[in-house]
Structure formats: C-alpha cells, structure tokens
Amino acid sequence: AIDIKTLYSDFGHFTYDPGFTSTASCRSDITFIDGDEGVLLYRGYPIEQLAEKSSFLEVSYLLLNGELPDKNELADFTRSITVHTMVNESLKNFFDGFHYNAHPMAMLTAVVSSLSAFYHESIDINDPDSRTLCAHRIIAKMPTIAAAAFKHLVGEPFVYPLNRLSYSGNLLNMLFSRPSEEYEISPIAEKALDQLLILHADHEQNASTSTVRLAGSTGTNPFAAIASGCAALWGPAHGGANEAVLRMLEEIGDASRVEKYIAKAKDKDDPFRLMGFGHRVYKNYDPRATIIRKTCHEVLDDLGMANDPKLELAMKLEDIALKDDYFVERKLYPNVDFYSGLIYKALGIPTQFFTVLFALGRTPGWIAQWTEMVEDKEQRIGRPRQVYTGAARRDYVPLDKR
Numbered sequence: 354a355i356d357i358k359t360l361y362s363d364f365g366h367f368t369y370d371p372g373f374t375s376t377a378s379c380r381s382d383i384t385f386i387d388g389d390e391g392v393l394l395y396r397g398y399p400i401e402q403l404a405e406k407s408s409f410l411e412v413s414y415l416l417l418n419g420e421l422p423d424k425n426e427l428a429d430f431t432r433s434i435t436v437h438t439m440v441n442e443s444l445k446n447f448f449d450g451f452h453y454n455a456h457p458m459a460m461l462t463a464v465v466s467s468l469s470a471f472y473h474e475s476i477d478i479n480d481p482d483s484r485t486l487c488a489h490r491i492i493a494k495m496p497t498i499a500a501a502a503f504k505h506l507v508g509e510p511f512v513y514p515l516n517r518l519s520y521s522g523n524l525l526n527m528l529f530s531r532p533s534e535e536y537e538i539s540p541i542a543e544k545a546l547d548q549l550l551i552l553h554a555d556h557e558q559n560a561s562t563s564t565v566r567l568a569g570s571t572g573t574n575p576f577a578a579i580a581s582g583c584a585a586l587w588g589p590a591h592g593g594a595n596e597a598v599l600r601m602l603e604e605i606g607d608a609s610r611v612e613k614y615i616a617k618a619k620d621k622d623d624p625f626r627l628m629g630f631g632h633r634v635y636k637n638y639d640p641r642a643t644i645i646r647k648t649c650h651e652v653l654d655d656l657g658m659a660n661d662p663k664l665e666l667a668m669k670l671e672d673i674a675l676k677d678d679y680f681v682e683r684k685l686y687p688n689v690d691f692y693s694g695l696i697y698k699a700l701g702i703p704t705q706f707f708t709v710l711f712a713l714g715r716t717p718g719w720i721a722q723w724t725e726m727v728e729d730k731e732q733r734i735g736r737p738r739q740v741y742t743g744a745a746r747r748d749y750v751p752l753d754k755r
C-alpha cells in the first residue's frame with residue numbers, strides 16, 4: 354500500500370512556511386536589508402547615498418557588476434545601453450492588438466515576454482557575454498516598451514528613443530513629447546524620476562524577484578523570466594500598491610474622512626487595508642519612504658503644488674496612523690509606495706501607469722538577480738514542496754455507484 358502522509362505530525366522536520374517568512378531561497382551578494390533598523394544597502398552602499406549622489410544607470414552598473422564603475426566603465430555602459438534602446442519595428446504590431454484602455458501592466462508584461470520571440474536562439478545563458486548582452490538589452494528596451502504602452506493608453510503616436518538624452522530624460526521625452534509640439538524636459542522631473550528608479554532598483558527576494566529567479570531556475574529564456582516578474586509585480590500587495598494608494602486617496606477624498614478609513618483598515622471583517630502601509634521585512638520606517646517623502650515635498654514645492662490636497666491628505670493619514678495603537682503594535686509604517694504615486698501624479702503620469710515605472714526601476718535588480726542565480730553553482734531548479742492535506746488513497750467509484 355502507498356503510504357500517503359496527511360497529518361502534520363507525519364512530516365518530521367519538513368518545513369512548512371507559507372509566504373516564505375523564514376526560508377532563504379538563495380545566497381546573494383546584491384542587496385542587504387535590516388528590517389528592524391530600516392537599513393537598505395545595494396552592494397554595501399546605503400540607499401540614502403545612492404539616491405542623493407548616484408544616477409540610475411550607475412546604480413544599474415553597480416547591481417550588475419558588484420562595484421561602482423570608473424569614468425570609462427560608466428561611459429562604455431551608457432553607450433551600450435543607448436545602443437540597445439530601439440526595439441524591432443514589428444513590436445509595434447503587438448500594441449495594435451490591445452484594446453485602447455488595456456492596463457499598461459498587461460501590455461508591458463505581454464510585450465516584454467514577446468522579446469523572447471526576438472531573442473532566443475541567439476542567447477546562450479551559459480556564456481557570460483551573452484548574459485551581459487541580455488542584461489543591457491532589457492535595461493535599454495524597458496523605457497521604450499513602457500513609453501509605447503503609455504502612448505497607446507493616451508492615444509498618441511509612439512516617440513522613438515533619443516540617445517543624446519539621459520536615461521530618465523529619454524523616458525520623459527518618449528512619454529510626453531508630441532510630434533506637433535516642442536517638449537522641454539524639466540530638470541526637476543528628470544532628477545525626481547531618476548531618484549525614484551534608483552529607490553526601486555532592487556529589494557532582495559521580494560515576490561517579483563523571487564518569481565524571476567524561480568522561472569529562471571528552469572533555464573527558461575531570460576526575457577520570459579523578466580516578464581513573469583512584471584506579472585508578479587502588478588498585484589496590489591506588491592508594486593501595484595502605488596496605484597492603489599492614489600485610488601485610496603481619491604476615494605477618501607477629504608481630510609475629514611481619514612478617521613473613517615483608519616477604522617475600516619482596523620476592522621478585521623472589512624477587507625480594506627491602508628495601501629502603502631506595512632511591509633513583510635521592514636518593521637520600522639521603510640528607508641526608501643523617508644527619502645521619497647522628502648523628495649515629494651521638494652518636487653511639489655518646485656512645481657508650485659505645495660498645497661496639493663492629496664499631499665495634505667496623505668500627511669494626515671500618516672500622522673494619525675503612526676499614533677494609532679493598531680499600527681504601532683503591528684509595526685505598520687508607510688512603505689516606498691505611499692508617496693511615490695504623489696510624485697508621479699505631479700509629473701503628469703496617469704495613475705494606471707505607476708506600476709510600469711516601478712517595473713522599469715526594478716529591471717536592473719531582476720536581471721542582476723537572474724545573472725547571479727545562473728552563475729551560482731549551488732542553484733538547482735526551484736521546486737518548493739507542500740504539506741498534502743487532501744484525501745488518503747481511495748478507489749475509483751463508477752458513476753452509477755456514487
């Protein structure tokens with residue numbers, strides 16, 4: 354007889370860890386988080402220093418290569434990224450197939466996945482040069498694909514990449530310039546966007562990165578693995594929270610209604626959660642939220658929007674929640690997504706598009722983690738086990754006997 358294990362006591366030291374709260378799936382040299390102290394380091398460098406002094410491309414190089422580049426290395430890397438910004442013309446046809454109001458994350462996920470149809474036979478994941486080329490291609494093409502999804506959403510013609518611009522400047526130009534008008538890139542918007550991308554660039558084994566690793570562990574096409582990361586990021590418990598925060602602020606509408614929504618968030622019979630609050634690892638203020646909060650005030654000040662009612666609402670919500678026993682006891686603090694949407698909104702980006710920008714920022718992290726996984730000799734196919742709780746062995750009963 355086959356002995357099927359059904360009781361928890363049958364499993365001995367078998368680990369049951371739904372949500373992987375205490376299971377390390379890999380070793381990694383890339384990102385360090387101390388959730389109790391609110392510390393985040395990329396390759397050892399504090400996020401605060403990188404956000405203030407570095408650029409998104411330099412941080413991408415750091416995540417991929419382990420060290421900050423010297424001048425020549427940064428120039429070579431920038432050149433390689435700008436060389437690969439174009440996508441195959443036929444990729445445009447994919448966008449024609451989408452309904453006019455398709456969610457941009459649906460378009461991004463599908464079109465990133467389609468890159469695997471353009472780059473497959475030519476990729477050798479066991480060859481370091483081939484892996485580097487994949488990494489540069491995905492970092493370079495993400496803004497082009499993201500901007501095409503944006504233009505499809507707003508019903509305007511696509512804008513081609515302009516390689517003389519910075520990474521974030523080029524992105525803004527592809528999003529906002531129109532053939533009929535002069536578009537001047539605002540240095541405030543360029544700097545703020547670049548900083549937001551830096552803050553999102555990696556966050557160790559979060560849901561989307563773990564998805565990229567799990568998919569990649571089978572040896573699948575790296576663009577397909579990154580597309581699976583986009584899909585995982587989309588959910589409101591992860592990257593989709595930035596969109597959900599703005600929708601929540603719109604729903605609350607007025608500072609006088611904040612208490613009502615705090616009460617809803619505390620009510621266990623109500624599925625409502627305070628979006629942009631709480632984090633699996635940070636049980637202290639998310640260090641990225643501290644930086645974004647400051648930038649949010651600066652950007653809105655610079656744009657003459659210091660009295661934006663949504664900013665006031667967000668601050669009141671934060672203020673009340675941080676003094677409330679429910680949030681204090683559970684160590685629920687604002688996370689990276691609480692203020693990012695307010696900055697995106699101020700830059701003229703539609704709410705539906707926020708998570709696409711998160712995906713763009715997370716791309717160097719995903720591909721750096723994929724590269725590390727492929728190079729790790731200890732890495733095997735990711736294959737979680739389960740605790741079976743279903744029926745024990747039984748015999749098939751013919752239909753007329755049931």
Ligand code: ACO
Nearest residue numbers: 589590591592594618626627628629630631632633683688
């Ligand atoms: N509002 C109200 N209560 C909350 C919230 C919230 N935002 N977050 C957690 N809680 C409560 C839970 O109900 C639970 O209470 P209980 O102990 O009485 O049952 C307790 O805090 C612990 O929450 P869990 O869901 O067990 O925590 P977990 O680590 O699984 O979830 C998560 C973390 C998903 C981020 C959660 O805090 C959440 O849903 N937050 C809102 C969505 C969000 O902002 N996501 C973005 C995360 S950051 C990122 O991905 C970039």
